[in-house]
Amino acid sequence: xxxxxxxxxxxxxxxxxxxxxxxxxxxxxxxxxxxxxxxxxxxxxxxxxxxxxxxxxxxxxxxxxxxxxxxxxxxxxxxxxxxxxxxxxxxxxxxxxxxxxxxxxxxxxxxxxxxxxxxxxxxxxxxxxxxxxxxxxxxxxxxxxxxxxxxxxxxxxxxxxxxxxxxxxxxxxxxxxxxxxxxxxxxxxxxxxxxxxxxxxxxxxxxxxxxxxxxxxxxxxxxxxxxx
Amino acid sequence: xxxxxxxxxxxxxxxxxxxxxxxxxxxxxxxxxxxxxxxxxxxxxxxxxxxxxxxxxxxxxxxxxxxxxxxxxxxxxxxxxxxxxxxxxxxxxxxxxxxxxxxxxxxxxxxxxxxxxxxxxxxxxxxxxxxxxxxxxxxxxxxxxxxxxxxxxxxxxxxxxxxxxxxxxxxxxxxxxxxxxxxxxxxxxxxxxxxxxxxxxxxxxxxxxxxxxxxxxxxxxxxxxxxxxxxxxxxxxxxxxxxxxxxxxxxxxxxxxxxxxxxxxxxxxxxxxxxxxxxxxxxxxxxxxxxxxxxxxxx
Numbered sequence: 001x002x003x004x005x006x007x008x009x010x011x012x013x014x015x016x017x018x019x020x021x022x023x024x025x026x027x028x029x030x031x032x033x034x035x036x037x038x039x040x041x042x043x044x045x046x047x048x049x050x051x052x053x054x055x056x057x058x059x060x061x062x063x064x065x066x067x068x069x070x071x072x073x074x075x076x077x078x079x080x081x082x083x084x085x086x087x088x089x090x091x092x093x094x095x096x097x098x099x100x101x102x103x104x105x106x107x108x109x110x111x112x113x114x115x116x117x118x119x120x121x122x123x124x125x126x127x128x129x130x131x132x133x134x135x136x137x138x139x140x141x142x143x144x145x146x147x148x149x150x151x152x153x154x155x156x157x158x159x160x161x162x163x164x165x166x167x168x169x170x171x172x173x174x175x176x177x178x179x180x181x182x183x184x185x186x187x188x189x190x191x192x193x194x195x196x197x198x199x200x201x202x203x204x205x206x207x208x209x210x211x212x213x214x215x216x217x218x219x220x221x222x223x224x225x226x227x228x
Numbered sequence: 229x230x231x232x233x234x235x236x237x238x239x240x241x242x243x244x245x246x247x248x249x250x251x252x253x254x255x256x257x258x259x260x261x262x263x264x265x266x267x268x269x270x271x272x273x274x275x276x277x278x279x280x281x282x283x284x285x286x287x288x289x290x291x292x293x294x295x296x297x298x299x300x301x302x303x304x305x306x307x308x309x310x311x312x313x314x315x316x317x318x319x320x321x322x323x324x325x326x327x328x329x330x331x332x333x334x335x336x337x338x339x340x341x342x343x344x345x346x347x348x349x350x351x352x353x354x355x356x357x358x359x360x361x362x363x364x365x366x367x368x369x370x371x372x373x374x375x376x377x378x379x380x381x382x383x384x385x386x387x388x389x390x391x392x393x394x395x396x397x398x399x400x401x402x403x404x405x406x407x408x409x410x411x412x413x414x415x416x417x418x419x420x421x422x423x424x425x426x427x428x429x430x431x432x433x434x435x436x437x438x439x440x441x442x443x444x445x446x447x448x449x450x451x452x453x454x455x456x457x458x459x460x461x462x463x464x465x466x467x468x469x470x471x472x473x474x475x476x477x478x479x480x481x482x483x484x485x486x487x488x489x490x491x492x493x494x495x496x497x498x499x500x501x502x503x504x505x506x507x508x509x510x511x512x513x514x515x516x517x518x519x520x521x522x523x524x525x526x527x
């Protein structure tokens with residue numbers, strides 16, 4: 001599903017984001033990307049989203065070599081990738097329903113399908129009754145659930161999460177993780193960058209550890225570090 | 229494109245303008261100023277051209293002859309004039325006919341005609357010469373001056389030249405003013421759209437992540453430019469219509485001599501001007517928004 005072959009990203013100022021990384025993620029996997037700040041996690045996420053292009057190496061997502069895609073094709077790549085951020089990034093002047101519907105509208109989904117899918121996905125994330133609320137009327141957890149609903153409403157095969165629990169208290173964070181696990185069980189591949197040691201330890205999924213831009217550890221099932 | 233998508237663009241376009249009302253108004257005023265100049269210069273210019281055309285239709289040279297002439301002499305001279313190149317028609321006007329024409333033009337009761345009749349007529353024999361075009365006037369005049377027995381030649385050369393020059397100077401001046409105002413409008417629109425882009429940066433960011441195409445992101449801003457252009461063009465032209473009608477009727481009322489000259493009808497001026505102004509306004513709006521999008525919208 002996702003293949004990185006000898007990928008290096010050097011920034012214009014000369015600093016290395018990632019260096020000679022090779023990573024292969026199969027369909028339906030749940031992968032944590034862990035590491036301290038500056039380890040290359042953010043660079044890796046940006047490369048997957050094609051916000052950045054690699055300096056060398058190939059990135060293949062869904063059988064498409066993304067580093068060779070033209071600008072015009074990028075939107076169609078992104079329709080295969082749901083994204084969730086630490087800071088939720090909801091539109092404050094739109095309701096929960098409208099925030100989720102927005103993701104469908106901008107890819108020109110028919111209104112009929114929007115009216116059918118949005119309530120279903122809101123129910124899935126546990127916000128069935130919050131459709132008319134505005135983001136500032138929601139708790140942090142509910143806001144992240146809204147963002148999650150928006151990320152999956154177009155049914156992308158891959159979900160990329162950048163510190164999705166970073167702004168949440170442990171209990172709320174755990175709720176989000178349960179939800180991600182559910183989504184994963186329905187067949188969506190999930191790549192999640194995180195600092196949250198507890199969560200990684202508890203989930204017991206594949207863990208890829210980055211350090212100074214290199215992959216230093218990649219285990220099929222385990223915790224944040226070897227002790228876990 | 230789906231109808232729902234088009235509705236979405238239009239709604240977003242309007243909402244962008246509403247959130248940014250002051251700049252929106254400023255842009256519309258700038259476009260309106262530009263379109264006002266366009267309309268004004270078209271009204272004046274097209275009327276000048278219209279007058280020139282009328283003069284061209286009636287362009288003629290009057291030739292007045294020396295003293296008493298016999299019918300034979302007149303016939304001979306008529307033949308001579310007819311042979312001059314570019315002369316289309318030569319019409320003989322006897323002193324009696326000339327007096328009748330004058331009376332018709334001025335009104336027979338005028339004091340000036342007291343004591344004048346067939347036996348006491350100071351007017352001379354003359355020819356009314358029509359030409360094939362306004363531009364051949366000079367060469368015909370040269371030829372006429374070489375013919376003997378001609379006392380006086382009257383023609384409208386200076387008037388037409390002045391009108392033509394005025395028309396040209398006016399055209400150049402209005403194009404220059406329009407260029408300057410057009411540039412100012414484009415710059416103000418660019419700034420308006422830039423603010424709109426900044427206002428929506430979170431939205432644009434999300435749109436990118438969920439896979440909106442570049443054009444999907446750009447369209448609402450282009451619609452904003454189009455709305456600015458349409459309103460900025462429509463309002464001054466609509467206001468201009470009654471003003472034009474008023475001005476023309478005032479000219480007819482207060483300057484009676486002008487009665488010889490016809491002005492263009494309001495309807496005919498504005499059926500041309502309205503679509504041209506709207507197209508021009510939309511063009512300003514689109515140029516402004518597209519330039520701004522290129523500069524400020526990183527999609």
